[in-house]
Each structure stands twice: as C-alpha cells, then as structure tokens.
Amino acid sequence: MSKSREAKVPYVVSNIERCMCPRCPVQADSVCTLEKIGNLKSEIKSLGEGEAPDPQKVPGVYCSAGTATCNDLDPNRDCICKTCPVWEEHRLEQASPMMYFCNIGRAS
Numbered sequence: 604m605s606k607s608r609e610a611k612v613p614y615v616v617s618n619i620e621r622c623m624c625p626r627c628p629v630q631a632d633s634v635c636t637l638e639k640i641g642n643l644k645s646e647i648k649s650l651g652e653g654e655a656p657d658p659q660k661v662p663g664v665y666c667s668a669g670t671a672t673c674n675d676l677d678p679n680r681d682c683i684c685k686t687c688p689v690w691e692e693h694r695l696e697q698a699s700p701m702m703y704f705c706n707i708g709r710a711s
Contacts, residue, residue, distance in 0.1 A: 611710040612667035612693045616647055616655050623687035624663030628680040629705060635673030636662040665704035666695060678706040 612618060625643075630636040639662040646656045658668035665671060666689065684690045684702040695701050698710035 610667050611695065611698050612664070612689060614655055614658065614664060614667040616650070618667060618689050619643075619647070619655065619661055619664050621688045622663035623683055623689075624665060624705065627683050627705075629676050629678055629682055629703070630662060630671075630673070631680070632677065633662075633673050633675045635675050636671075639673070664689070665708075666690065666693070666698070666710045669704075669709040670707070671705040676705055678703060 624630060625636065625640050639660060643656070643661065646660055650656065658664070659672045661668065662671070662673065666684070682702045684695065684704070690696075693710070695710050700707040700710065704710060
C-alpha cells in the first residue's frame with residue numbers, strides 16, 4: 604500500500620463486507636480471488652474487535668487497500684465499482700482514480 608497519499612475509504616470490516624469486488628467480472632475467473640473469498644469469512648471471524656484482515660488476504664476494498672495481489676485478474680472486463688455501496692457512500696465518482704482500483708490503486 605502506498606503511503607504517499609491518504610486513502611479516501613477506511614480499511615475496515617464493514618467496508619470489506621459491503622464491497623462488490625468479489626462479484627466483479629474483472630475477478631470472475633481468478634483462481635486466486637476465489638481462494639481468498641473462500642477463506643475470508645473465517646479470517647474475519649477470527650479477528651478481534653476493531654481489527655481487519657491483512658489486505659493481501661482480501662479480494663476487495665481495493666479503493667482503500669490498493670492494487671490487487673492476485674495476478675490473474677482481467678482488467679479488460681467491465682468494472683462494477685459504480686454499483687458498490689462503499690463507492691457510493693464515499694463519493695468515489697469524485698476520487699482519483701474513480702474505478703478499476705484493483706488495477707490502478709486506491710482512491711484518494
């Protein structure tokens with residue numbers, strides 16, 4: 604995660620749980636993403652109050668955490684960021700970048 608600019612979206616469990624990235628066509632055929640999705644519920648369950656899982660274990664909230672660690676995403680597919688409640692709540696249409704955070708990096 605780049606420390607040179609402040610993230611616009613907090614990296615917290617509530618945003619992870621509402622994030623649309625795991626349903627995104629960009630990640631649809633990613634074996635890496637599917638593995639992370641399979642482990643995510645137990646990962647969150649094992650955390651203490653106020654903690655969030657390591658961003659490298661989460662297939663989403665890239666608007667907060669930055670680019671994806673999975674290398675098998677397809678950025679040529681349509682992004683669904685604009686359908687995400689996290690995107691809407693944090694008014695990411697005014698952020699830079701405003702979509703494809705998994706490929707470009709977090710919103711600021």
